[in-house]
Amino acid sequence: MRKKVLAGNWKMFKTQAESEMFLKGFLPTLEETPEAREIILCVPFTDLNVLSRNLHGSRVQLGAQNVHWAENGAYTGEISGEMLTEIGVRYVIIGHSERRQFFGETDETVNLRLRAAQKYGLTPILCVGETKQQRDAGEAEALISMQLKKDLVDVDQSNLIIAYEPIWAIGTGDTCETKEANYIIGMIRNQLTNQNVPIQYGGSVKPNNIDEIMAQPEIDGVLVGGASLEADSFARIVNYQ
Numbered sequence: 001m002r003k004k005v006l007a008g009n010w011k012m013f014k015t016q017a018e019s020e021m022f023l024k025g026f027l028p029t030l031e032e033t034p035e036a037r038e039i040i041l042c043v044p045f046t047d048l049n050v051l052s053r054n055l056h057g058s059r060v061q062l063g064a065q066n067v068h069w070a071e072n073g074a075y076t077g078e079i080s081g082e083m084l085t086e087i088g089v090r091y092v093i094i095g096h097s098e099r100r101q102f103f104g105e106t107d108e109t110v111n112l113r114l115r116a117a118q119k120y121g122l123t124p125i126l127c128v129g130e131t132k133q134q135r136d137a138g139e140a141e142a143l144i145s146m147q148l149k150k151d152l153v154d155v156d157q158s159n160l161i162i163a164y165e166p167i168w169a170i171g172t173g174d175t176c177e178t179k180e181a182n183y184i185i186g187m188i189r190n191q192l193t194n195q196n197v198p199i200q201y202g203g204s205v206k207p208n209n210i211d212e213i214m215a216q217p218e219i220d221g222v223l224v225g226g227a228s229l230e231a232d233s234f235a236r237i238v239n240y241q
């Protein structure tokens, strides 16, 4: 049985004070959440310490949104694996479409970051997915296959999560049809050597569509942006039926 993994990606939202407020509302809602579900919050670097302190003893795992491939060095604005693990970070999002689109991330740098994350004991959440234009041109499957091929060179598939995030569904309220997301995730799985890699769906996941998404046989979890910012809505998502 593959693990169910429910992760929030806070992107560039929440001060430390706002993070504490969120936890006050969110943590008590986990009492009835089935133990087998892995719950992760991937937060801005400045919030990591606050969460690390407040999550101590809770079942929520801590995630970051980027990691550099070098051990240390003159890389202004970057962060190392050791800096993250030292404060209790276990997961890191790599290759999010916003990093690829706005910050020059390429399949080559994604691959370097994935390997570095694993080297420093982090579990990477690799994001792949197509644009609207690529989907309309019938190129989605070929594009995703190519991303996987390049991104996963020499990556250990026993310590990996993949998130399928169609770019046109991110932040738009335009969810990918659940059967279609299920189909693409099945196709991603066919390309992996390890059949136990959890594969998530991401893109406008909300309290009102989570049950249908999680009912799909290939979908092992979700990577949630906007709806992970409010304690109530993220609580509804992790407590899906």
Ligand SMILES: O=C(CO)COP(=O)(O)O
Residues within 6 Å of the ligand: 009, 096, 165, 169, 170, 171, 172, 173, 202, 203, 204, 205, 223, 224, 225, 226, 227
């Ligand atoms: O990019 C996402 C998660 O990484 C999805 O964002 P939304 O849930 O806001 O569409």
